[in-house]
Structure formats: C-alpha cells, structure tokens
Amino acid sequence: MISNAEFTAAAEELGFGRVYFLPVDDIPTPYVKLVSSPKALLPGAKTLILLIMPYELTDDGGCREGVISPYYKVSQKAYKGVKFLEKKLIDSGAQAVCNANIPLKAAIVKYDIGVQRLNSLTYINGIGSAFHIQNIITDIAFEYSRIDRSLSVTDCSKCLHCLRACPSGAISTTGFVDPNRCLRFVSELKQIPAEFENNLGNKLLGCDECQKACPHNMVAKTNAQFAYPLEKLLKGDLGELPELIGTNLARKTRMICKACVLAANNNRTDLLPLIRELEKSSDTYISAAARRAMERLEVIT
Ligand code: SF4
Numbered sequence: 001m002i003s004n005a006e007f008t009a010a011a012e013e014l015g016f017g018r019v020y021f022l023p024v025d026d027i028p029t030p031y032v033k034l035v036s037s038p039k040a041l042l043p044g045a046k047t048l049i050l051l052i053m054p055y056e057l058t059d060d061g062g063c064r065e066g067v068i069s070p071y072y073k074v075s076q077k078a079y080k081g082v083k084f085l086e087k088k089l090i091d092s093g094a095q096a097v098c099n100a101n102i103p104l105k106a107a108i109v110k111y112d113i114g115v116q117r118l119n120s121l122t123y124i125n126g127i128g129s130a131f132h133i134q135n136i137i138t139d140i141a142f143e144y145s146r147i148d149r150s151l152s153v154t155d156c157s158k159c160l161h162c163l164r165a166c167p168s169g170a171i172s173t174t175g176f177v178d179p180n181r182c183l184r185f186v187s188e189l190k191q192i193p194a195e196f197e198n199n200l201g202n203k204l205l206g207c208d209e210c211q212k213a214c215p216h217n218m219v220a221k222t223n224a225q226f227a228y229p230l231e232k233l234l235k236g237d238l239g240e241l242p243e244l245i246g247t248n249l250a251r252k253t254r255m256i257c258k259a260c261v262l263a264a265n266n267n268r269t270d271l272l273p274l275i276r277e278l279e280k281s282s283d284t285y286i287s288a289a290a291r292r293a294m295e296r297l298e299v300i301t
C-alpha cells in the first residue's frame, strides 16, 4: 500500500501545499446538502485526507478588463489533481472516494487545522484564507497527521476590516455572510441584479476583497491577476476560459452578459459599437444586458 510520504510527494507535485491525514469522524453540519458522515460515503473508511491548494491574492485595482479570482483557476487544478490521486489509490488496490460532499470548513475547525474568522472563511497557519480544499476518503489506514494547533482565534470585533471592505455589505458583525449579497455568488449568476452592478467593478468572476483586507493574509503587489479582455468576451470569444474555470461557469451567454455590465462599470465607451450589435441579439438575456449597458454608457458619452 502507498505510504504517507509517497502520497504527500505525489500531491505536492500536483500543486497541493498541505496534506492532512485524519481520522474518519462524523463532522456535524446544519447544511442538509452536505453529508456529515464520511463512512456513509465509504463504509470501511479509515482515513480522511484533506488537501490544501493555496493561491496568491493580488492587487487588481485599476484593471479595466474582466478580473477572475485566482480561486477558480486553482479549484479547477485541484479538482483534476484529486481525481488523479483518487485513481492512484484505487490502482494500488485501495478503496477511495474523492471530492466527497462533506462539510470541509467544519472539518478544518473540528480537526484544529484552522480557525473561522468574521468573513466566515477558515484560516490555516502559514497560508491564511486563500486556498482551495479537496478531500479523499479511503480505507487505507494512513498514519494520522500531527496538527500544529498554534493558530489562535482572533477577536475580529477589534478589527472589522473585512466588513468595511466588502463592496456589497454582505458581512454582518456576527460573522454571517449573506450569500444573496456576496459578490462571489452574485458573479456566478446568469443575470446580475441591477443593485449589484456597480459593486462588481471589474470582477468577472469571484471576489477576494474581504480576504485582501484581512491582516492575516498577504496580498502580492503585482499585476499577476488573471484578467480576460472584455472585447473578446463581447465577441463571444471565450478562449481558454472553459479549460481554466470549467465549462459550467464559462457559458457564453453568461460571460457576454457580464462583460456588458463590466464594460459599463469601467466606462468602456470604446466597446459601445460591439454592445450596440449585441443589443440586436435574438438571445433575450444578451439583448437586455446590452441595452442596460448602452443606457449606462451613453449617459457617460
Ligand atoms: S467575497 Fe466579496 S462580497 Fe463576499 S463577503 Fe467577501 S468582500 Fe463581501
């Protein structure tokens, strides 16, 4: 059977920064869509493996194209990586289930790997909150990891930087993040509600503002953020987006509609000719998004 060291080396080669081998306990959750008991998913399970893939938060202020949070690129990479590792375990004669629908935030807290802070995100020592997490449940009896329990729970009430930085007022003083106001979820909608158009700024997909404002995270002062040209999106040219963020999120209609919103947010009057053409589209979502962008942009010109 594969050893801890062999598995960890394979995971690190795929870009995972931390690997935790944990006992298979129930992880209580109030969310009915999640499964509390890993053993319900794999009877005979002996180890829950949590795999952490960190990403770099970058300063994207001033960019007038469609900024995509690095979270999405990393989550695609982690998903492919965990499928590879699951196959590796199965090929070695073990049973394994990856990407199980278990409560991962709760697992991080339960096993003392990290703490949950006011922005509702979990933080891991030496990494912060900018990471994607994957999991494998297996019947291999791996040696359990020794956990560094030195991460202290911060009194967020003395800080509130994330609450103030949130563009859409999604974070409450009690640490509840309203998913209907959070731009990470709003940016994934097919139609952006008018109330949130301006809040989105240059965000094509995702939002990292509460993470960037947090003193427990590092923000790189580089231009390494991933931004997709709005002109290409308005022309329906998605390029490598389906590969990078997944076909579900990179649907053409959705991307064109969001490009219309972002063009107006960023005063891209240079894109008006393309938007006027889209207003004639037979797709009612696209024609409505283009009309709305024209109204907003033509007020500017
Ligand atoms: S991800 Fe963005 S919108 Fe959501 S809570 Fe954080 S700052 Fe607010």
Ligand code: SF4
Pocket: 117, 118, 119, 154, 155, 156, 157, 159, 160, 161, 162, 163, 210, 213, 214, 215, 216
């Ligand atoms: S920004 Fe401040 S209040 Fe928000 S999670 Fe970080 S430490 Fe807590």
